[in-house]
Amino acid sequence: MRTSIIVFVAALVPVLGACSSGGGNQASTSSGAAQSSSTTTTPAQPARPAMVRATDAGWRLPAPLSRPAVSVDGDRVFLLGGLAPGDVSTARVVSVDPTAGHSALAGTLALAVHDAAGAAVGGVPTVFGGGSARTIDAVQSFQNDTGRITGHLPRPRSDLASATIDGTAYVVGGFDGAALTPDVLATTDGTGFRTVGRLEQGVRYPAVAAVGHTIWVLGGQTGTAEGATGTEVDLIQRLDTGSGTATVVGHLPHRLAHAMAFVLGGQLYLAGGRTAAGPLTDVVAVSPDGTVTAVGNLPGPRADAGVAVVGNTAWLIGGETTGPANALASVVALSQA
Template identity: 45%
Template sequence: MGGLTPSGTSSADILRINPSTGKSTRIATLSQPVHDAGGARLGSRYVVFGGGAETVLGAVQAYTPGQASSTIIGRLPRLRADLTVAGNGTGTAYVVGGFDGAKPDSSVLATTDGTAFKTIATLPVPVRYGAAAAMGNYLWVIGGDRGTAPTTAIQRISLATGAATVTANLPAALDHAVAVVIKGTMLVLGGIINGHPSSIIWRLDPTTGTVVKAGTLPQAVSMPAAAVVSGAAYLLGGESATTLGTVIRIQPTN
């Protein structure tokens, strides 16, 4: 849903992608073109939070399959682009980090409907373009951009108490990556290291809060969309030397 086109404009396309073949079909449009947004499924709707176009946006858009376009159902408490949204599998979406047009946003928001938001935590290291995923009782935020430079921080937020800490540091500063949880394992995929797109797959150890290298993507990629379907992760598009149109499947072997 949405994204940045090769010409540098925000897209309004809503695409359906067949995970077996990788084939994509344009099925609808966003009411407001957007890139650098976050998304999650809430109930029967697919919801897009904030993002950027010519300016930083605060709109929340929802799409119900079968409709011709999305509708604007609400607004974030503050304007926010470059954010990450993580789901917990039980109907709650967490809006993590981002950029308000002046500085990274430190607040972590929770919502079950895309219209009402609750601040549940404050990031010790405010970031935009961080990788985030929920696993068990914790929300993890890996890397990201502090506004002036990428960070190595691995941050953990308790979903029960809101306590947030830096548990460890990455081997190298990383931003524009994505995180997914496959069969109880969290992987951090791609991103930018030392100014260049990365092909590294990191695995998080939730006991120590550290990461280890777990594999390599078939190509370096930053800023892809990511989804998990039937025990496999899919990276959709993103950037490398150019804007990408690829679909990459990641399926753990053990």
């Protein structure tokens, strides 16, 4: 969380080769025992992940924005709060139809926040935690053009992310203003929360997405001081929501945070983000075993964008390049090539 001014405004295919053993004049027996045989199996090679095509979408937000919470309802995307130019927290809610390239102000939240997490809970755009002058525990819902505080997290949390599986929203990562919050929470109504697991390494600013019943937590940073540059990690963490077990299954090419994760065609991807040296353009695919494959590049470096998947396209909406004081209004569309 940054302290800021508040303003309300493919299948695996095994190749088998077999050979029989024994001579051609082998006698039969009354026992009916089968002839022995041996089989040689060539290990299957995983299919290479699909490449990604990333292009400028050709439309822009009404105003620059980074670090919003995001909720998706069909083909409609809500950007809730975030940072406006000048490192200013905003309460604005922007409704976006990315396919049509249309966006408009839809209303305001009860509290201006950035670095919060968003999800559709019971079909309602919902914001978990976040911060402005301080890290908060508020859960805000947005209905009828108006935001209301409708619940509270067990403790304050900002710099977090979320993923939704079968109607359950999971709150992942972040910190409480002083310490990392590695516990992963689940809710179906935005008011009651249960702990389903604990990250092997707590992180702020992770990229998070769900594939099936698994939550993937990519990168992030471990420092709790403002900025905390240099504490980025390269960890690929995987949480089984059924067992609650979290494990580190691989490592990214860079230590990074503030990146964007999304799923297209059942494949997990990671785009952009920031290292201690600056923002990235890389797009990589992350396989179930933690293998990372380069699959494309963004048109330019980008971090802290709102990310939404609508149909077969992932949208990176707004974001930052040089830092929170210089938010972006541009949009990038990504699809499998």
